[in-house]
Amino acid sequence: MSPNILVLGGTTEATALCREMAARGLTGMISFAGRVERPVRQPLPQRVGGFGGAQGLADFLAAQAFTHVVDATHPFASQMSRNAVEGCAQAGVPLIALTRAPWTPEPGDQWQAVPDIPAAVRALDRPACRVMLAIGRMHLNAFAPHPQHRYLLRLVDAPKTPPPFPHATVVVDRGPFSTEGDLALMRTHGIDLVVSKNSGGTGAQAKLLAARELGLPVIMIDRPDLPPRQEAHDIETVLDWVRHGHTEPPVSADRGV
Ligand code: 3Y8
Ligand code: NAP
Numbered sequence: 001m002s003p004n005i006l007v008l009g010g011t012t013e014a015t016a017l018c019r020e021m022a023a024r025g026l027t028g029m030i031s032f033a034g035r036v037e038r039p040v041r042q043p044l045p046q047r048v049g050g051f052g053g054a055q056g057l058a059d060f061l062a063a064q065a066f067t068h069v070v071d072a073t074h075p076f077a078s079q080m081s082r083n084a085v086e087g088c089a090q091a092g093v094p095l096i097a098l099t100r101a102p103w104t105p106e107p108g109d110q111w112q113a114v115p116d117i118p119a120a121v122r123a124l125d126r127p128a129c130r131v132m133l134a135i136g137r138m139h140l141n142a143f144a145p146h147p148q149h150r151y152l153l154r155l156v157d158a159p160k161t162p163p164p165f166p167h168a169t170v171v172v173d174r175g176p177f178s179t180e181g182d183l184a185l186m187r188t189h190g191i192d193l194v195v196s197k198n199s200g201g202t203g204a205q206a207k208l209l210a211a212r213e214l215g216l217p218v219i220m221i222d223r224p225d226l227p228p229r230q231e232a233h234d235i236e237t238v239l240d241w242v243r244h245g246h247t248e249p250p251v252s253a254d255r256g257v
Pocket of ligand 1: 196
C-alpha cells in the first residue's frame with residue numbers, strides 16, 4: 001500500500017517537508033491548528049483546526065486511512081505532540097517527529113536560561129528597560145505584572161485587543177526573519193533585552209544573532225518536556241523512515257511500569 005502521510009505542521013521544517021513530498025509525488029496532507037488568519041500556502045492538501053484531542057486524531061487517522069504521521073509541529077506545541085503519541089498508538093499508525101535541536105549559547109551570548117514562561121516573567125522583575133518580547137501572542141498576558149518596561153511585540157496578526165501593558169509597540173510580521181532585519185528593528189527601538197523561546201531551527205534565530213552582535217542579554221525559555229517518540233532532525237531521515245515502511249507501533253510514553 002503506498003504511503004498516505006499526515007504532517008502536523010506550523011513550522012519552516014513542515015513546509016520544507018511538504019515541498020519535498022510533493023516533488024516526489026508522495027500522497028499526504030498537512031494540518032494546522034488555525035492559530036493565525038492566513039497559514040502559509042502549502043504544496044499539499046491542508047486542513048485547519050483541531051482534531052478533538054488524541055481520540056479525535058485516532059479517529060481521523062482511521063477514517064482517512066493514513067499510514068504514517070510526521071509531527072513537525074513547533075517544540076512548544078506540546079499538547080499536539082502528546083496527542084500525536086497517544087492518538088497514533090491508539091490507531092496503530094507509526095509516528096515520527098521532525099524536530100529541531102535546541103539552540104545552545106555561543107561565545108558572545110549573554111543568555112539567562114529559564115524553565116518556562118512564568119520564570120521568564122519573574123526574570124523581568126527589574127527596573128524599566130526596553131524589552132523585545134518575541135514570543136508571539138498567546139502568552140502576552142503572563143507579562144502584565146511588569147508594566148514598567150517598554151515592550152516591542154512581534155505578532156503574526158494585528159492584535160484584536162490592546163496589549164496587557166501601557167507601553168507597547170506592535171510589529172505585525174511573520175518569519176522566517178533575517179539577522180539584518182532584526183538588527184535594524186532592535187536598533188530602531190533601542191532594545192536592551194530580548195525574551196525568546198528556545199524554538200531551535202532557523203526561522204526564529206535572527207533575533208539571537210542580532211542580540212549577540214549588539215551585546216544584548218537574552219532571557220531564553222526552555223522548551224516543555226515531551227513524551228518519548230521517534231525523532232528526526234532532517235527531512236531525508238523522515239522520508240527514509242516512510243520508505244522503509246515502518247509499521248512497528250510508535251514508542252508509547254514510558255509509564256515507568
Ligand atoms: C499557525 C503557520 C513556515 C512556518 C514559519 C519556525 C519559523 C516563522 C518564528 C519572533 C518569533 C513565534 C510564533 C514564530 C516563528 C516560523 C514558522 C515561526 C515565532 C506560523 C504559523 C502559525 C504560527 C503560530 C504562531 C503562534 C506563536 C508562534 C509567532 C504559518 C506563522 C513567536 C514562536 O497569533 C498567534 O496565535 C500566534 C501563535 C503559536 C506563538 C505564540 O505563543 O503566540 N507561531 N506561526 C500554525 C497553526 O495554526 O497550526 O502561517 O506558517 C508558523 C511559523 N512561525 O511554514 O514558514 O518554524 O518556527 N511563530 C517562537 O518560536 O517563539 C516568532 O518573532 O522572533
Ligand atoms: P498546542 O498548544 O500543542 O495544541 C493545542 C491544540 O491545538 C491541540 O491539542 C490541537 O487541538 C490543536 N493543534 C495544535 N497544532 C495542530 C496542528 N498542527 N494541526 C491540527 N491541530 C493542531 O499547540 P500551539 O502551541 O498552540 O501551536 C499551534 C500551532 O502553531 C502548531 O501548528 C504549531 O506547530 C504552530 N506553532 C506554534 C508555536 C508556539 O510557540 N507554540 C510556534 C510556531 C508555530 P485538538 O486537541 O482539538 O486536536
